[in-house]
Amino acid sequence: MAKVMAGKEPLRALRKRFASQTSTDKLSAQVRRTLVTTLYTQPGSLAIGAINGIASTAIAAWVSQNEILYLSCIVLTVIAVARVTAALGLSPEHDGDSTRKLEVIYEVGAFSYALALGSIAAICIVMNASAAVEVLMVANATCYGVGICARNAGRPVIALGQLSLVCLPIMFAALWVGTLAHIALFITMLLLFPAMASITFNVFKVLRDSIASAETSARLAEKMQILARTDVVTGLANRAGLNHAMVETMMALEDDACIALMWIDLDRFKEVNDLLGHPIGDRVLSEVARRLRDVAPEGATIARFGGDEFVLFSPIRDRKQSEQIASEVHAEIMRPIRIDGDRLEVRASVGVALLPEDANDADTLMQNADQALYHAKIGGRAQTRFFDQSMTRDLVRRREIEDELRLAIQRDELSIFFQPIVDLETGKIRTFEALVRWFHPVKGELRPDEFIPVAEESGVIVTLGNWITAQAARVCAQWPEDVTVAVNLSPLQIRAPGAALGIRNALREAKLDPHRLELEVTESLFIEDNHATAAFIEELAAEGVRFALDDFGTGYSSLGYINNFPFKKIKVDRSFVSGPNVGKKSEAIIRAVAEMGTQLGMEIVAEGLETIDQVQAVREAGCTLGQGYHFSRAVPDYLAAMLLAEEREGPDGLRKTA
Numbered sequence: 001m002a003k004v005m006a007g008k009e010p011l012r013a014l015r016k017r018f019a020s021q022t023s024t025d026k027l028s029a030q031v032r033r034t035l036v037t038t039l040y041t042q043p044g045s046l047a048i049g050a051i052n053g054i055a056s057t058a059i060a061a062w063v064s065q066n067e068i069l070y071l072s073c074i075v076l077t078v079i080a081v082a083r084v085t086a087a088l089g090l091s092p093e094h095d096g097d098s099t100r101k102l103e104v105i106y107e108v109g110a111f112s113y114a115l116a117l118g119s120i121a122a123i124c125i126v127m128n129a130s131a132a133v134e135v136l137m138v139a140n141a142t143c144y145g146v147g148i149c150a151r152n153a154g155r156p157v158i159a160l161g162q163l164s165l166v167c168l169p170i171m172f173a174a175l176w177v178g179t180l181a182h183i184a185l186f187i188t189m190l191l192l193f194p195a196m197a198s199i200t201f202n203v204f205k206v207l208r209d210s211i212a213s214a215e216t217s218a219r220l221a222e223k224m225q226i227l228a229r230t231d232v233v234t235g236l237a238n239r240a241g242l243n244h245a246m247v248e249t250m251m252a253l254e255d256d257a258c259i260a261l262m263w264i265d266l267d268r269f270k271e272v273n274d275l276l277g278h279p280i281g282d283r284v285l286s287e288v289a290r291r292l293r294d295v296a297p298e299g300a301t302i303a304r305f306g307g308d309e310f311v312l313f314s315p316i317r318d319r320k321q322s323e324q325i326a327s328e329v330h331a332e333i334m335r336p337i338r339i340d341g342d343r344l345e346v347r348a349s350v351g352v353a354l355l356p357e358d359a360n361d362a363d364t365l366m367q368n369a370d371q372a373l374y375h376a377k378i379g380g381r382a383q384t385r386f387f388d389q390s391m392t393r394d395l396v397r398r399r400e401i402e403d404e405l406r407l408a409i410q411r412d413e414l415s416i417f418f419q420p421i422v423d424l425e426t427g428k429i430r431t432f433e434a435l436v437r438w439f440h441p442v443k444g445e446l447r448p449d450e451f452i453p454v455a456e457e458s459g460v461i462v463t464l465g466n467w468i469t470a471q472a473a474r475v476c477a478q479w480p481e482d483v484t485v486a487v488n489l490s491p492l493q494i495r496a497p498g499a500a501l502g503i504r505n506a507l508r509e510a511k512l513d514p515h516r517l518e519l520e521v522t523e524s525l526f527i528e529d530n531h532a533t534a535a536f537i538e539e540l541a542a543e544g545v546r547f548a549l550d551d552f553g554t555g556y557s558s559l560g561y562i563n564n565f566p567f568k569k570i571k572v573d574r575s576f577v578s579g580p581n582v583g584k585k586s587e588a589i590i591r592a593v594a595e596m597g598t599q600l601g602m603e604i605v606a607e608g609l610e611t612i613d614q615v616q617a618v619r620e621a622g623c624t625l626g627q628g629y630h631f632s633r634a635v636p637d638y639l640a641a642m643l644l645a646e647e648r649e650g651p652d653g654l655r656k657t658a
Contacts, residue, residue, distance in 0.1 A: 046083055046084055046087055047084050049144060049147070050080030050081075050083065050084060051080075052140065053076060053080065053113070053117050053140060053144065054073065054076055054080060056136055056137060056140040057069065057072060057073040057076055057117075057120055057137070058073050060120070060124060060129070060133045060137050061073050063130065063132070063133050064124075064127075064129050064130065064133050066129070068123060068127070069120065069123065069124075072116070072119070072123065073120075075116055076113070076117065076120065079109065079112045079113045079116055080113060082109060083109035083110070083113055086106075087106075103155065103158075106158065107161070110148075110162050111158075111161055111162065111165055113162075114144070114145065114148070114161075114162040114163075114165040114166045115165040115166075115169070117140070117141045117144055118141050118145075118165055118167060118168065118170055119169045120137055120141070121137040121138045121140070121141040121169065121170050121173075122169035122172065122173035123173075124137045124138070125138070125174060125176075125182070126173050126176060128177075138170060141166045141167075141170060142166070142167070142170070144162075144166060145162060145163040145166035145167055145192075146163070146192070146196060148162045148163065148166075149162075149163055149196045149199060149200045150199070150200075150203060153199075153203035153204045153207060154204065154208075155204075156197075156200050156201060156204050159200050160197055163192075163193070163196055167189045167192065167193070170185070170189060171186045171189050174186040174189075229241030229244055231303070233282050233285055233286060233304070234285055234286050234288075234289035234304050235286075235289065236289050236292075236302050237301060237302065237303040238303060238304060238305075239303065239305055239306060241301075242301060242305065242311055242313065245301040245303075245313065246362045247362070249313070249315065250362055253315075258315070258316045258317065258318060258319075258322075258354060258357070259313065259314065259315055259354070259355040259365070260312075260313075260314055260321075260322035260325065260326075260352060260353075260355075261311065261312070261313050261352070261353050261354075261355070261365050261369045262311065262313075262314075262325070262326055262329060262352050262369065263305075263309065263310075263311055263351040263352075263353075263366075263370055263372070263373040264292075264309065264310040264312065264329065264333070264348055264350050264373075265308060265309050265310075265349050265350075265351075265377065266284075266288065266333075266346060266347070266348050267347040267348060267349055267377075267381045268347070269281070269284075269307075269308035269346075270308075272284055272344065272346075276342075280339060280340075283339050284337060284339065284344065284346060285304065285308070287337050287339075288310065288333055288346065289302070289304065289310070291332045291333060291335075292310060292312060292329065292332070292333075295325070295329055295332045296312055296314065296325075296329075297316075297325060299315055300312055300313065300315075301314070311366075312325075319354060322354055322386075323386075326350055326352050326384050326386075327384070329350065330350050333346060334346065334382070347381060347382040348382065349373055349376040349377045349381050349382060349383060349384075349385075350373065350383075350384040350385070351369045351370060351372030351373025351374070351375070351376050351384075351385055352369060352372055352384065352385070352386045352387065353365050353366075353369035353371075353372055353387040354386075354387075358387045368387040368391070369387065371387060371391040371392065371394075371395055372385045372386060372391065374391075375394075378453075398454045398457070401446070401450065401451050401454045402454050402455075402457075402458045404440070405438075405451055405454065405455060405460055405464070406460060408438060408440070409463060409464060409467060413438060413439060413440065413441065414436055414437070414464075415437045415438075415439065415636065416435070416436060416437070416471045416472055416475065416637065417434075417435045417436075417634035417635055417636055418432035418433065418434055418435070418472075418475070418485075418634060418635060418636075418637060419433045419627060419632065419633065419635070420432055420627070420631055420632050420643060421433060421486065421625050421626070421627045422625065422626050422627070422631050423624070423625060424606075424615065424618070424619045424623060424624060424625060424626045425619075425624070428647060429483060429643060429644060429647055430483065430484070431483065431484045431486050431518060431625075432476070432483065432484075432485050432486070432640055433485075433486040433488075433520075433627065434468060434471070434475075434485055434486065434487050434488075435448070435488075435634045436448060436452075436468050437634075438451055452490075455490075456490055459492065461492050461493055462492060462493050462496045465489060465493035465502075466505075466506065468487060469487050469502070469503060469517075470505075470506040470509065470510065472485045472487050472517075473485065473506045473510035473512045473517060474509070474512075476510070476512055476516055476517070477510045477511055477512045479640075479641070479644055480644065480648070481513070481516070483516075483644065484515075484516045484517065484518055484546070485516065485517060485518065486518040486519075486548060487517070487519055487520065488520045488550065489519050489520065491521075491522075491533075494521070494532065494533060494536050495532050499536055500536055500539045500540055503517075503519070503540055503545065504540075504543070507545075513544070514540075514543045514544035514545045515544045515545075515546065517545050517546065518545075518546045518547070518548050518569065519540070519545060519546070519547050519548070520547075520548045520549075520550040520571070521533070521537075521547065521548075521549065521550060522549075522550050522551050523549065523552065534564075534565070537565050537566065541566045546568045546569070547565065547566060547568065547569075548567060548568065548569035548570065548571055548605075549562065549567050549569070549570045549571065550571045551573045552570050552571060552572055552573060552593065562600070562602075567602060568602060569602060569604075569605060569625075570597055570602055570603075570604050571604075571605040571607055571627075572589075572593055572604060572605065572606050572607060572618075572623065573607060573608075574607040574608025574628070575608075576589055576590055577590075577606050577608045577609060577614055577618060577628075587617065587621060590606070590622075591621045591622060594621050594622025594623050594624075595622060597624075598622060603624045603625055604622065604623045604624055604625065605623065605624075605626065605627055606623040606625070606626050606627070606628075607627050608627075608628050609626045609627065609628030609629075609630045609631070610628055610629050610630050611630060612630065614628075614630070615630055
């Protein structure tokens with residue numbers, strides 16, 4: 001009995017260690033679920049173990065011809081079949097089966113089988129079965145207990161519980177018999193507990209730490225993935241997040257489902273950043289994002305595509321619903337925004353494309369929405385446009401023109417025509433405005449309003465503008481020194497790096513005095529890029545180049561521009577001279593501009609003069625110069641030279657002013 005008491009010390013130590021491990025082991029629900037899942041992996045190993053135990057018991061019963069062992073074999077078979085059936089029928093991946101339910105079901109089967117197998121071995125010892133039968137059952141039970149500790153180490157309670165239920169009946173039977181060999185068996189099996197417990201807990205710790213580490217890595221990866229797909233300013237999806245959401249939505253889309261993609265662009269948002277600063281600009285973007293969330297339908301994806309562009313991607317019932325959503329989105333964005341007491345008017349252009357009406361895949365859908373947005377912007381901004389097939393034809397046409405325009409510059413298919421600007425008092429030609437013409441070898445003459453916008457969109461305008469300036473300067477150098485040449489400049493040309501250098505090179509190569517070159521700019525230029533424009537004008541004006549304000553009165557007219565920049569000439573737009581709305585108001589505007597020009601020492605040019613009555617009216621209003629078909633259309637350089645020659649020879653010049 002002293003040996004029995006001595007054997008209790010390792011058991012106490014084992015129970016203490018087990019209790020400590022259990023109390024301090026705070027596993028997350030997901031890690032615990034994963035560990036329980038390991039119990040149900042490879043159900044084939046359970047079947048093999050069950051077959052081995054049943055076969056061993058059957059052999060023992062047959063050799064000893066013992067009815068109790070036959071009955072035990074039947075009980076063991078029932079338990080084994082139930083365990084294998086449960087392992088095959090339950091799935092840890094099924095959310096309906098709780099972790100605790102899976103654990104309890106496994107425990108019942110495992111503990112029942114272990115107790116039955118250990119009891120059968122104990123029966124063989126107590127009933128003094130043959131040595132071969134006793135060795136067979138004891139070895140089978142002990143090997144099962146040892147093997148199960150490794151297999152079920154993910155749940156030490158179950159693993160060591162099975163080991164205990166297998167071994168304790170055998171140990172008690174050995175003590176009951178009491179022979180030296182059986183006492184030795186008892187001690188051996190007693191020492192098996194701490195050894196297997198140490199191995200089980202070590203395996204469990206490695207397994208638990210590996211799973212916990214994998215779970216942590218998975219959470220970090222998921223967090224990083226979310227961050228990689230989220231815009232930091234607005235909290236919306238970014239471009240990567242939008243692509244991911246679109247792929248998932250398209251994959252889950254039913255055959256008869258519809259999708260709307262709305263491409264939203266904030267008009268003139270650059271002015272907010274330039275005038276108020278980027279922090280205010282970011283707050284405006286965040287407010288727009290909040291408004292989009294408020295009006296977006298359930299299941300929609302909202303993304304900040306970049307800069308001041310947003311995309312709303314949403315399943316819809318039909319086109320009517322998409323029109324309603326677009327209307328709500330546009331109205332919500334256009335509401336005034338108040339930031340730090342300031343009231344900001346934000347305008348937006350919206351392009352909409354539908355699937356499957358306008359496209360069959362996500363890429364085409366985005367392209368078509370972009371096309372609709374482009375037409376909304378060129379149509380006057382602050383409006384919504386839905387895609388239609390004519391936009392695709394326009395795109396093909398623009399791309400065709402862009403490609404051919406690049407070749408046209410290389411092949412000298414472009415020509416410069418010159419339209420005279422006449423002194424309304426003397427009838428003398430004071431200036432020629434250089435106008436580009438494109439005579440396509442196949443398509444004939446292409447209008448400037450057809451290819452100039454394409455040149456601006458594609459960036460070809462920089463090359464084209466420098467070429468026009470160089471050609472105009474070269475021709476002007478052949479004229480009398482009192483005649484100047486005027487060249488229109490695109491805002492993109494002015495913003496291009498080295499813009500002023502391109503103008504100076506043209507003057508140097510043509511050997512033209514800078515005072516004989518006039519550069520015409522429009523009012524919109526100052527709205528979009530005031531600083532770059534100021535630097536450009538100041539640099540060239542210092543060298544003697546003259547500047548004229550073109551199309552005055554049609555854009556964002558401001559006397560500040562006239563006061564801040566060294567303009568020598570203002571051109572009154574033709575709509576005040578020969579447009580359908582010409583009347584007393586337009587005449588009053590012309591008189592006011594002319595009076596201002598007189599006081600500031602500027603010349604005022606009236607454009608679009610077509611009749612003698614118009615000429616007389618603008619002259620009486622105070623305009624000093626005139627331009628239009630009444631005097632001459634734009635002509636090639638050799639005809640411009642002839643006009644000058646005739647003027648110099650004749651006494652009255654182009655006396656169509658009388």
